[in-house]
Amino acid sequence: MEISPIFFYLFAGVALAASAMVILKRNPVASAFSLVMVFFAFAGIYALLDAHLIAAIQILVYAGAIMVLFLFVIMLLSADVPSFDLRRAHPVARAVGGVLSLVLFGFFVWAFKNSPSPAPLGNFTAENIEAAGGNSRVLSELMFSEYILPFELTSVLLLAAIIGAVAIAKRKQSLPTEGRRK
Amino acid sequence: MIMEPLKTIRPELLQLTDPQLAALLPYFVVFGGIAVVIILSVVRFMKPKWPVFFLSLLTVGFGIGAALGLLQEGASELVFNGMMVSDTYSNFFIIVFLAAAGFTILSSFRYLDHENLQHPEYYVLTLFSALGMMLMASSLDLIVLFIALELMSLAVYVLVGFRRADRRSNEAALKYFILGSAASAVLLYGAALLYGMTGSTHIRDILAFVQSHPAGLPPVYVLGAWLVIVGFLFKVAAVPFHMWMPDVYEGAPVPVTGFMTTGLKAAAFAGFVRVLLATGYGKGLSEAVQANFHDLLWVCAVLTMLVGNIVALTQTNLKRMLAYSSIAHSGYLLVGMLAGPGSEQGYAPVVMYLVAYAVMNLGAFVVLTIIADRGDSGLNLNDLSGLARRHPWLSFAMGVFMFSMAGIPPTAGFAAKYLIFYSAIQANEISLVIIAVLCSAISVYYYLRVLVYIYMRDPVGSPAASRMSVWSVAAVTVMVVLTLQIGILPAKMVSAARKAVTSL
Numbered sequence: 154m155e156i157s158p159i160f161f162y163l164f165a166g167v168a169l170a171a172s173a174m175v176i177l178k179r180n181p182v183a184s185a186f187s188l189v190m191v192f193f194a195f196a197g198i199y200a201l202l203d204a205h206l207i208a209a210i211q212i213l214v215y216a217g218a219i220m221v222l223f224l225f226v227i228m229l230l231s232a233d234v235p236s237f238d239l240r241r242a243h244p245v246a247r248a249v250g251g252v253l254s255l256v257l258f259g260f261f262v263w264a265f266k267n268s269p270s271p272a273p274l275g276n277f278t279a280e281n282i283e284a285a286g287g288n289s290r291v292l293s294e295l296m297f298s299e300y301i302l303p304f305e306l307t308s309v310l311l312l313a314a315i316i317g318a319v320a321i322a323k324r325k326q327s328l329p330t331e332g333r334r335k
Numbered sequence: 336m337i338m339e340p341l342k343t344i345r346p347e348l349l350q351l352t353d354p355q356l357a358a359l360l361p362y363f364v365v366f367g368g369i370a371v372v373i374i375l376s377v378v379r380f381m382k383p384k385w386p387v388f389f390l391s392l393l394t395v396g397f398g399i400g401a402a403l404g405l406l407q408e409g410a411s412e413l414v415f416n417g418m419m420v421s422d423t424y425s426n427f428f429i430i431v432f433l434a435a436a437g438f439t440i441l442s443s444f445r446y447l448d449h450e451n452l453q454h455p456e457y458y459v460l461t462l463f464s465a466l467g468m469m470l471m472a473s474s475l476d477l478i479v480l481f482i483a484l485e486l487m488s489l490a491v492y493v494l495v496g497f498r499r500a501d502r503r504s505n506e507a508a509l510k511y512f513i514l515g516s517a518a519s520a521v522l523l524y525g526a527a528l529l530y531g532m533t534g535s536t537h538i539r540d541i542l543a544f545v546q547s548h549p550a551g552l553p554p555v556y557v558l559g560a561w562l563v564i565v566g567f568l569f570k571v572a573a574v575p576f577h578m579w580m581p582d583v584y585e586g587a588p589v590p591v592t593g594f595m596t597t598g599l600k601a602a603a604f605a606g607f608v609r610v611l612l613a614t615g616y617g618k619g620l621s622e623a624v625q626a627n628f629h630d631l632l633w634v635c636a637v638l639t640m641l642v643g644n645i646v647a648l649t650q651t652n653l654k655r656m657l658a659y660s661s662i663a664h665s666g667y668l669l670v671g672m673l674a675g676p677g678s679e680q681g682y683a684p685v686v687m688y689l690v691a692y693a694v695m696n697l698g699a700f701v702v703l704t705i706i707a708d709r710g711d712s713g714l715n716l717n718d719l720s721g722l723a724r725r726h727p728w729l730s731f732a733m734g735v736f737m738f739s740m741a742g743i744p745p746t747a748g749f750a751a752k753y754l755i756f757y758s759a760i761q762a763n764e765i766s767l768v769i770i771a772v773l774c775s776a777i778s779v780y781y782y783l784r785v786l787v788y789i790y791m792r793d794p795v796g797s798p799a800a801s802r803m804s805v806w807s808v809a810a811v812t813v814m815v816v817l818t819l820q821i822g823i824l825p826a827k828m829v830s831a832a833r834k835a836v837t838s839l
Contacts, residue, residue, distance in 0.1 A: 264554035271531045298348045302415035306470065306482045309366065313463040313486055317493035320456035
């Protein structure tokens, strides 16, 4: 299916502008809401690419669940300290950083201009996916057969993250004093 | 237009044959051990400290046993649709990682008591990190590699901040977490670009893509490859991606620092070598791209050796000094990687060096764990004055490790450095070897300075009681024996390393 260029540029532009807001806004809550905008714009791009399931998940999980948690944390910590201030940076650091990012940006543009368009990714065309039962079905079938290892490893990773979070957040336990020398 | 119907249900991918199950045994053992440790640590009818400690050691022991068994067979088995492989290389490194985790656990037992820290979570996270390292060495797919990297790093981020009451520990954990996440993001972006160019995250498909473009690779591919390499270089703390390391090493609890320098570094290098080789480094890449990789890595190696060694000269805190020395050792390892394609030993010296470095460095950190005061203080050079009078045997062990790191025979460090420099000469990297030898000479100064303080200065202040426990003493003894054994009779370790590398 042809991607409508107008919509692509619209969503991409919103994503870029909102990403800039995330780091430029001095109020953390404003930053968090800009991040929600970024997620919505991404969901739009995914939808343009016929990845409807991913678009829905993006909105439900990222924009919905994760960002709400972010906001709760920000509010609970009442972090009204300005998170970032460009003016505090040393002028030399600012100049060097700016020039280097421009060079990097130029290099990326050059690389993408001079590369052939990406290789076709198997026979996962929109029609084929439609014939095989739609996005959700193909995705879940792939996830539980071909990509079973990354899928299961992700749950191991999450388990490790939970244990780590508990270890850091747990209230201080009173250890028995016997056996301590000092 | 329907070309051929999609075939997404492939039940054959979900079935594991008997050899495949056997090949996965070390992973199952470690994960099963973790699960049991987690359950044991929440039961209420007993104190979890001792059972959890022994069970963690048992897990490590069985894991090493399983890997040794597989190493004996020497089979190579692809599992899960070729996403990971169990071969001599991965099994060899499994033993290294699990041994590092095991000795870390041994040396931490008394430390955790002293610092009033929780036991179960510490052991669980150490094992999780070891599991991530094992997967790093065996993954053949960029997605699996990324998840393994995250698993390994995430557990260590928490371990670095484990002394929650200490601000330096918090600061180190936060610094490491933010910079590490940024590096992971860079690696992931690189992997995404590679996927975009080649249409696959699988390393063998990427190799096929490389081989089908003998004339030259598209710039986006090179860009993606470089971003992935930068992610790895961050993990091994090569200059200019080393800024995080000294602060993190200083703030982390001493045994965790030991674990990071040995396990984490070995895992990052193991994954690095496998990915770089499997995507055609040294063979199959076009001349221009190969030269591009070679030159940039060359600059990186030289900078890493110079910065690491020269800055280490001025450090008075032992943890910081060992952090800079760890950067310097990354430089020597990069020399070995540059020499790999051109020498007849290939990458065996790198593997050998990783083992030797793990042994001597882990040993040094176990000694530091023993002599550190409460809150990890008392690790400045001055505090070591006259240590030899209080702890003659501990000082002897420290002497062996320092001689080994400086690369003085008859220790493991000498044998490993000799092999790396020899292979670099074979690969005609003469200028690189000259710089490496000079750097190595610089390093002798700061390693031996430690011994000067230990043996030739009078003790200052009142000696604090040390956390000597039978477990740490056992760990130090094993490390001393291994350091000398690899140093005096390196042939066995060399042949094991060579076998591991030929299976790549």
